Amino acid sequence: MTVTASSSQARPPIQRWLVIWVLALAAVLVVFLLQDVVPWAVDYPASAVVPVADWVSALMGWIKSNLSWLTRSVTAMLGVPLDFALNLLAKNFKIGHGADAFVLPRLSWVGVCATAFIAGYAAGGRKLGMLVGGCFLYIALFGQWTSAMLTLALISIAVPFCILTGLFAGIWAWRKPWAERLIVSPALDLMQTIPTFAYLIPMLLLFGNSPVSAMIATAIFATPPMVRATMLGLTRVPLEIGEFSDMAGCTARQKLWRVLLPSARPTLMVGVNQVIMLALNMVIIASMIGAGGLGYDVLLALRALKVGEAMEAGLAIVALAIALDRLSQAIAHKQATGNVHRSSASPRFWRRYPNLTLAIAILAVTTLLGLFVPAFAAVPKAITFTTAPLWKAAVNWVTINFFDIIEAFRVALILNVLNPVRAFCEGFPWLGAVFLLGLAGYQLSGLRLAALVAALTAFCAITGLWEKTMATVYLCGISAFIACLIGIPIGLAAARSDRFEKIVTPVIDTLQVLPSFCFIIPVVMLFRVGDVTAMIATIAFAVVPAIRYTNHGIRQVPPALIEAAKVSGCTPRQTFFRVQLPLALPEIMLGVNQTILMALAMIIICAMVGTRDLGQEVFIALSKADSGRGIVAGLAIAFIGIVADRLFNAWTAKARARLG
Amino acid sequence: MTKAIEQASNATGKDPRPIKLACRNVWKLFGTNAANFIRERDGKASAADIAGAGLVGAVRAVDLEIRQGEIFIIMGLSGSGKSTLVRCMSRLVEPTHGKVEFEGKDLLEISDAALIELRRHRMGMVFQNFALLPHLNVLDNIAFPLSIQGQDRSTREARAREVIELVGLRGREHFYPRELSGGQQQRVGIARSLATKPEIWFLDEPFSALDPLIRREMQDELMRLQTMLHKTIVFITHDFDEAIRLADRIAIMKDGEVIQIGTPEQLVVNPATDYVAEFTRDVDRAKVISARSLMRPCDGAEHGGTVAPEAKIASFSASIVAAGKPFAVVNGTGKPIGEVTPQAVIDLLAGIERAGA
Ligand SMILES: Nc1ncnc2c1ncn2[C@@H]1O[C@H](COP(=O)(O)OP(=O)(O)OP(=O)(O)O)[C@@H](O)[C@H]1O
Ligand SMILES: [Mg+2]
Numbered sequence A: 001m002t003v004t005a006s007s008s009q010a011r012p013p014i015q016r017w018l019v020i021w022v023l024a025l026a027a028v029l030v031v032f033l034l035q036d037v038v039p040w041a042v043d044y045p046a047s048a049v050v051p052v053a054d055w056v057s058a059l060m061g062w063i064k065s066n067l068s069w070l071t072r073s074v075t076a077m078l079g080v081p082l083d084f085a086l087n088l089l090a091k092n093f094k095i096g097h098g099a100d101a102f103v104l105p106r107l108s109w110v111g112v113c114a115t116a117f118i119a120g121y122a123a124g125g126r127k128l129g130m131l132v133g134g135c136f137l138y139i140a141l142f143g144q145w146t147s148a149m150l151t152l153a154l155i156s157i158a159v160p161f162c163i164l165t166g167l168f169a170g171i172w173a174w175r176k177p178w179a180e181r182l183i184v185s186p187a188l189d190l191m192q193t194i195p196t197f198a199y200l201i202p203m204l205l206l207f208g209n210s211p212v213s214a215m216i217a218t219a220i221f222a223t224p225p226m227v228r229a230t231m232l233g234l235t236r237v238p239l240e241i242g243e244f245s246d247m248a249g250c251t252a253r254q255k256l257w258r259v260l261l262p263s264a265r266p267t268l269m270v271g272v273n274q275v276i277m278l279a280l281n282m283v284i285i286a287s288m289i290g291a292g293g294l295g296y297d298v299l300l301a302l303r304a305l306k307v308g309e310a311m312e313a314g315l316a317i318v319a320l321a322i323a324l325d326r327l328s329q330a331i332a333h334k335q336a337t338g339n340v341h342r343s344s345a346s347p348r349f350w351r352r353y354p355n356l357t358l359a360i361a362i363l364a365v366t367t368l369l370g371l372f373v374p375a376f377a378a379v380p381k382a383i384t385f386t387t388a389p390l391w392k393a394a395v396n397w398v399t400i401n402f403f404d405i406i407e408a409f410r411v412a413l414i415l416n417v418l419n420p421v422r423a424f425c426e427g428f429p430w431l432g433a434v435f436l437l438g439l440a441g442y443q444l445s446g447l448r449l450a451a452l453v454a455a456l457t458a459f460c461a462i463t464g465l466w467e468k469t470m471a472t473v474y475l476c477g478i479s480a481f482i483a484c485l486i487g488i489p490i491g492l493a494a495a496r497s498d499r500f501e502k503i504v505t506p507v508i509d510t511l512q513v514l515p516s517f518c519f520i521i522p523v524v525m526l527f528r529v530g531d532v533t534a535m536i537a538t539i540a541f542a543v544v545p546a547i548r549y550t551n552h553g554i555r556q557v558p559p560a561l562i563e564a565a566k567v568s569g570c571t572p573r574q575t576f577f578r579v580q581l582p583l584a585l586p587e588i589m590l591g592v593n594q595t596i597l598m599a600l601a602m603i604i605i606c607a608m609v610g611t612r613d614l615g616q617e618v619f620i621a622l623s624k625a626d627s628g629r630g631i632v633a634g635l636a637i638a639f640i641g642i643v644a645d646r647l648f649n650a651w652t653a654k655a656r657a658r659l660g
Numbered sequence B: 001m002t003k004a005i006e007q008a009s010n011a012t013g014k015d016p017r018p019i020k021l022a023c024r025n026v027w028k029l030f031g032t033n034a035a036n037f038i039r040e041r042d043g044k045a046s047a048a049d050i051a052g053a054g055l056v057g058a059v060r061a062v063d064l065e066i067r068q069g070e071i072f073i074i075m076g077l078s079g080s081g082k083s084t085l086v087r088c089m090s091r092l093v094e095p096t097h098g099k100v101e102f103e104g105k106d107l108l109e110i111s112d113a114a115l116i117e118l119r120r121h122r123m124g125m126v127f128q129n130f131a132l133l134p135h136l137n138v139l140d141n142i143a144f145p146l147s148i149q150g151q152d153r154s155t156r157e158a159r160a161r162e163v164i165e166l167v168g169l170r171g172r173e174h175f176y177p178r179e180l181s182g183g184q185q186q187r188v189g190i191a192r193s194l195a196t197k198p199e200i201w202f203l204d205e206p207f208s209a210l211d212p213l214i215r216r217e218m219q220d221e222l223m224r225l226q227t228m229l230h231k232t233i234v235f236i237t238h239d240f241d242e243a244i245r246l247a248d249r250i251a252i253m254k255d256g257e258v259i260q261i262g263t264p265e266q267l268v269v270n271p272a273t274d275y276v277a278e279f280t281r282d283v284d285r286a287k288v289i290s291a292r293s294l295m296r297p298c299d300g301a302e303h304g305g306t307v308a309p310e311a312k313i314a315s316f317s318a319s320i321v322a323a324g325k326p327f328a329v330v331n332g333t334g335k336p337i338g339e340v341t342p343q344a345v346i347d348l349l350a351g352i353e354r355a356g357a
Helices: A002-007 A011-033 A052-066 A068-089 A109-141 A145-175 A177-193 A196-207 A211-222 A224-236 A239-247 A252-263 A265-289 A294-303 A307-333 A354-372 A388-427 A430-444 A447-462 A466-496 A498-513 A517-527 A531-555 A559-567 A572-609 A614-624 A627-659 B002-013 B034-040 B047-052 B082-089 B112-121 B138-148 B153-166 B182-194 B212-229 B240-246 B264-269 B274-280 B313-323 B342-350
Strands: A093-095 A102-104 B019-030 B056-067 B071-076 B097-102 B123-126 B200-204 B232-237 B249-254 B257-262 B305-307 B327-330 B336-340
Touching: A011 A430, A052 A068, A052 A196, A052 A627, A068 A145, A068 A196, A068 A211, A109 A145, A109 A307, A109 A354, A145 A177, A145 A211, A145 A224, A145 A265, A145 A294, A145 A307, A177 A224, A177 A572, A177 A627, A196 A211, A196 A265, A196 A572, A196 A614, A196 A627, A211 A224, A211 A265, A224 A252, A224 A265, A239 A252, A239 B123, A252 A265, A252 B138, A265 A294, A265 A307, A265 A517, A294 A307, A294 A517, A294 A572, A307 A388, A307 A498, A307 A517, A388 A466, A388 A517, A388 A531, A430 A447, A430 A627, A447 A466, A447 A627, A466 A498, A466 A531, A466 A572, A466 A614, A466 A627, A498 A531, A517 A531, A517 A572, A531 A572, A559 A572, A572 A614, A572 A627, A614 A627, B019 B034, B019 B082, B019 B232, B034 B097, B047 B056, B056 B082, B056 B232, B056 B257, B071 B082, B071 B240, B082 B200, B082 B232, B123 B182, B138 B153, B138 B182, B153 B182, B182 B212, B212 B240, B232 B240, B249 B264, B249 B274, B257 B264, B257 B274, B264 B274, B305 B313, B313 B327, B313 B342
Parallel strands: B071 B232, B071 B249, B123 B200, B200 B232, B305 B327
Antiparallel strands: A093 A102, B019 B056, B019 B097, B249 B257, B327 B336
16 A cells, blocks of 8 residues: 555655565565574564563552552542432432332333433424434333443443543643643543553453443543544634634633633534443443443343344444434534523523423422332333344344355355465564564654554564454454445445435444444344454444545535536546545545544454454453453554554645645 | 825824824734844844744834824735734734833733733724624623623623614624624624723724625714714724725735825825825725815916815815816815816816826
């Protein structure tokens, strides 16, 4: 790829770089062939492995034993609101002990469904009300109520925490450019590429297997979009509005809180939406360290290979995700409207907030009724459905009737594609990879990038994880490649036909809000555990940005340029290949970059379905609570992501500069 | 250039009104180390020096005085530094060098608290793109400057309703900015800046985002407000017709420098440079030039009427041509100080330049 990047530059540099690359590849090949002479250049010698993992373990052990007062008080402090939310939504309040304990019931499911409907109605009209209310009703009727409410309770405590932290961090970074450059931006980059799993290990170690540690992991994982949205929103406020606030004589605090932040509301709300969706995603994964809820149901069912149950819980997650996403988006887009007749005298509370009052009233009434009528307290068994047998039957039918086809497909894929690539990757000399990636970094940006890329790659080797790293690279690479192969043509087609775009958009919107867990379930039903399952689930998860960015990239080519091409006599084909595609290329590459990062995140989660790579390393570390091993593997994964991201960004920046 | 400025200050030298705001050798240079650059040169630098140092000279060596109650207009092409100059006057932009005097006190020396106080009560500003707060309705937008001063709701809403009345927006109090047309939005901007009863009022191209018909209507509105309020106004535009309609005096800027300051008539009759002449070329001269500029000494011929020295040619051109005789120009005491001939008027209308005209 880097070779093609340089191919359209002025002539002498191409030839020079071509020669350099040929020489470099030849050198690597020589190293590979001379394996017996220089074995240390191909496989990193075990004796020279730097025991970073042990150091990290020791450090974590020290923190654990010396700072336990801190972790314990944090647990206690965060436990209070969390327990309240859990009791309110999912469990019941128990006051007193033993047999004579008085039980205050949780919110009635009827009331919560009605509240969901009212919230949807207030934010986006009848249709949204039906959708959101319907999703909650679905969860109730399909017997997932308690699990879903556990999940929701965790989210509802984690999200405000994320929003506040994100807001203040964003404001700080916006105020102090040095803080942004030196602290906030690098931290955000790292947080975005560290796989979700890796967050769990230190939390598990410090806070134990409990909802609190799940909540903290969720809060850390879901905060970055809020920080970014705050920084972006504040810088995007029109200059004149800032000047106005100065001229009106605002103090610095008044300017920020009364002018800039309210003006940045639309961007901030986009951040809030993303925080909610990430929190949902993470809460599901954090079920491994005691979050409970829907994620835990999926996990149990998958471990026991009960596809029906897994599918049911997975669909409940989908319902919850869609409800939360659509609701928060509608709230983000909602704008107050003026009204000629409004009187300025402040009306009563219930006149001013009729929907809120109604919701509170319904919740109170139905919950009280629950004390006397059991049907209000818990979803009665009689009206719940279970589709688990249905799913099981469907899977059985498919496996019985199509076993040969599916199996043939699976085996062919493994033998002809996966295994050869895997062998190639795992045999690749580590020194060669460090050298080639460094060279690419040098060509694309300069010495600094080259040093960074080479150092991060070398880290993976000297910690003794080279083989597992390359196993990850192989699976991630293949999946991302196929995802692009599928996604880019769909994106191109969507860009050329409005009708097709109308069909594609809601599909990718929905795919995007689904937590990564949900993609594994149906695939595992058909292909059982293994690399093929991981690959297919990853492709489904990672295809969205390839479609979205391609479509957007083509569509944003200025119409004037297309007209100019037409006027100068280009056929539609020529216009497309000569004008639109080259101009959209940087944007498309951005999509490819995103696809790679998403594939990486997903591949790691696929360790649950039995891949043999870094993800599995983290997974094992998690089950053994071996923090050093897990964190080092997590860093190796993050470094793969950072290397890919930096190289792509440098290349895109170069392409952009060339296009002007 | 200096001659032109002297001439302008002579014209205002007789002005009895006190000086409200003055710029004394004000510079604004963008770029690294700009402050040292200009300090080392003692407040003097040529355009070539500035470019050589890699700086942008947004405002260079500006000297001007604005009198109380005056409408002072700043004109110039895009990028000539108008906005930057006006922002230096209110310290939204910190000048790199020089002094800005507000009622004789150096604005650049006062404390932040004093500056906030000054802006809260004595300065107002209207912006090109309105700068309304999107999350507040009309009433709250207009009451906003009062609310940050800590006024209670009823007081500030009463005042906001007064200014809403003043700019003719009654009935729209509860609309949000995006529900209003451009003209209405700018009325809100004007009302908001008037709510604090400022003494000096900055308007940065307040009407250029509006279409021509609305723009004209808003100009009339501004004139109407000014006859009631008598503010000191600093107004930016790059529309010379707008400037002529509103201005007491006009400053023309080019590349950060003020090239000429004068009444519209002075600029038309005596442009300091070709650049100024180019600016005034398409102006309807009869509407700008007064009888005083066109008159010659009486040569004893019979007069067909009398006009005041300040009367614009356009106001009597039809009657003088119809009468076919020179008109006497008489001052307050009724004594003729000169005469205007029909031929001179016809030449002016036809755009013919004659030496000595
Ligand atoms: N923050 C800044 N940094 C660097 N250069 C600036 C900055 N602000 C303004 N300039 C430069 O200063 C010069 C004057 O800009 P200014 O905005 O004052 O022009 P203007 O006369 O108001 O133009 P317009 O009619 O387009 O509003 C321009 O060359 C501009 O590029
Ligand atoms: Mg400007």
